[in-house]
Amino acid sequence: MKPIQVGLLGIGTVGSGVFNVLQRNQPEIKRRAGRGIEIGMVADLDVVRAQSLVGPGTQVVNDARAVISNPDIDIVIELIGGYGIARKLVLEAIEAGKHVVTANKALLAVHGTEIFAAAHKKGVMVAFEAAVAGGIPIIKALREGLTANRIQWVAGIINGTTNFILSEMRDKGLDFAAALKDAQALGYAEADPTFDIEGVDAAHKVTLMSAIAFGIPVQFDKAYVEGISQLAAQDIRYAEQLGYRIKLLGITKQTAKGIELRVHPSLVPAKRLIANVEGAMNAVMVQGDAVGTTLYYGKGAGSEPTASAVIADLVDITRLHTADAAHRVPHLAFQPDAMSDAPVLPMGEVVTSYYLRLRVADQAGVLAKVTGILAQADISIDAVLQREADEVGGEGSTQTDVIILTHDCVEADMNVALAQMQALPTVLAPIVRIRKEELA
Numbered sequence: 001m002k003p004i005q006v007g008l009l010g011i012g013t014v015g016s017g018v019f020n021v022l023q024r025n026q027p028e029i030k031r032r033a034g035r036g037i038e039i040g041m042v043a044d045l046d047v048v049r050a051q052s053l054v055g056p057g058t059q060v061v062n063d064a065r066a067v068i069s070n071p072d073i074d075i076v077i078e079l080i081g082g083y084g085i086a087r088k089l090v091l092e093a094i095e096a097g098k099h100v101v102t103a104n105k106a107l108l109a110v111h112g113t114e115i116f117a118a119a120h121k122k123g124v125m126v127a128f129e130a131a132v133a134g135g136i137p138i139i140k141a142l143r144e145g146l147t148a149n150r151i152q153w154v155a156g157i158i159n160g161t162t163n164f165i166l167s168e169m170r171d172k173g174l175d176f177a178a179a180l181k182d183a184q185a186l187g188y189a190e191a192d193p194t195f196d197i198e199g200v201d202a203a204h205k206v207t208l209m210s211a212i213a214f215g216i217p218v219q220f221d222k223a224y225v226e227g228i229s230q231l232a233a234q235d236i237r238y239a240e241q242l243g244y245r246i247k248l249l250g251i252t253k254q255t256a257k258g259i260e261l262r263v264h265p266s267l268v269p270a271k272r273l274i275a276n277v278e279g280a281m282n283a284v285m286v287q288g289d290a291v292g293t294t295l296y297y298g299k300g301a302g303s304e305p306t307a308s309a310v311i312a313d314l315v316d317i318t319r320l321h322t323a324d325a326a327h328r329v330p331h332l333a334f335q336p337d338a339m340s341d342a343p344v345l346p347m348g349e350v351v352t353s354y355y356l357r358l359r360v361a362d363q364a365g366v367l368a369k370v371t372g373i374l375a376q377a378d379i380s381i382d383a384v385l386q387r388e389a390d391e392v393g394g395e396g397s398t399q400t401d402v403i404i405l406t407h408d409c410v411e412a413d414m415n416v417a418l419a420q421m422q423a424l425p426t427v428l429a430p431i432v433r434i435r436k437e438e439l440a
Helices: 013-024 026-033 047-054 064-068 085-095 105-122 138-145 160-172 176-185 200-214 233-241 303-320 366-376 389-393 411-422
Strands: 004-009 037-043 059-061 075-078 099-102 151-157 244-254 259-269 281-288 292-299 351-361 381-386 399-406 432-436
Touching: 004 013, 004 064, 004 303, 013 026, 013 037, 013 047, 013 303, 026 037, 026 303, 037 047, 037 064, 037 303, 047 059, 064 085, 075 085, 075 303, 085 099, 085 105, 099 105, 099 303, 105 200, 138 151, 138 200, 138 281, 138 292, 151 200, 160 176, 160 233, 160 244, 160 281, 200 244, 200 259, 233 244, 233 351, 233 399, 233 432, 351 366, 351 411, 366 381, 366 399, 366 411
Parallel strands: 004 037, 004 075, 037 059, 075 099, 259 432
Antiparallel strands: 151 244, 151 281, 244 259, 281 292, 351 399, 351 432, 381 399
16 A cells, blocks of 8 residues: 655654654554555745755645645645644645644644534544643543543643743752743743743643543633742742642643633642652643543653654554544544533632742731631631741841641632731731642
C-alpha cells in the first residue's frame, strides 16, 4: 500500500521535529500504522530555510492553501499557532475533506466547538494530542484509556515555564522577577511571557481536558484564570514550612452543581508525587471512579516530545483513514449527540480550602478578631502559624505575619470574610490568598 501523504503547515521547532522523527523512525511507524506516512508537501513563508530542513525530496511552497488544495494530500498538520489564519486554514482543510492534526491548544480552546462540528459534518478527524502536555499522551488516556470511568477530577501542571519559575523560587529563594529573568535567559520563557505566567496557556489546555473528561463543549471563556506573577518568595517559603509546595495547577472537577474549570496557584501537600514535579516538566493527575488516581508525567514541550504526539495522531488517522466515520473515536470522547449541558460554575461557587497570609500589627487580640470573622462565616481553621515580629521585620519590628490554613468552604463565603478581615485597622497590607488542593 502506498504511503499516506501529509501536508505540513509551518516548519518551526515542532514542525522540524515532526519531519526528523518521522524520517528516523519510519520503519517502526510503518509497522504500527500498516502503511508508510510521508510528508509530501510543506508550506512555510521562509521557503529557502524550509527546503534546507526537508531536503530536495519534499515540495516546499509559501502558500498554505496550495497544500490544502492538493488532491494527493490526505492529512494536514497545522503548526502555525494562534487564533487567526490558523482557524481559517483548519476549516478550509476540513471543507476540502482533509484530516487535520494540530498542536494549537489556543485555537481549539476558543474555536473547538465550531471546528469539531465542521469535522463531524464532513466525516474527517481532527487530532490534537500535542495540544496538551507535549509528549505526554494525556488526551489518549482521557478519551480512550479511561473510557470505562466516570472521571471525577483532573489536575495538572501543564505549563513548563511557570513550573520552572516556581521551582527556581523554591530552590534558590528568588523572587518572581529574578526567576522569570532566569527562565528567559535559559529559553524556557518567551520575551513576552504573559500567556504563560498569567495562566492563559494552562487554561487553554485544561479547557480541552475538561471537555474530554466530562463530555461538555469547550468553554474557555468560562474558565477562571489566575497566574503566578503576584506570588511572593515568602509564601513559597511558608508553604514549605507547612508541608506544602506551590504549583500552578489547571483543575477541572465534576460536582453535583456543575463543572469547575480553573487555573491558579495552589498549595499541594509535599508528599504528593505531583508536588515533586520540578523544572519545566509537566504532570497530570486524573481521578476516576473505577481506576482511582492515575498520574501522567513527562516533557510538556520541545521539538521531539511534541513531535512524538503529532506523529501518534498521524498513526491513529492512518489506521482509521478508511474506517466508517461513525466508528471512529469521537473528538471529545463522547458521541456528539450525547454531550452534557452541565454548567461551568463561576468561581464564587467553587468549594476549596485556603492559605491566607496576613501582615498584622504585633499586638494582643489581633488573631482573635481574625479567627472570629472566619468563625462567623462558618469557615473552620486547619492550622495557624504566627511568625515572630523580629523574624518578619527585623529587630524591634511592630508587625508580623499570621498564616492560616482553612478547611473547605465556598469561595463566595471566603470573599466576604476576606473583605471583613482586610477592613481591620490591625491588618496592615493586602491579604494574600492562595487556594489549597489536597488531591487525595
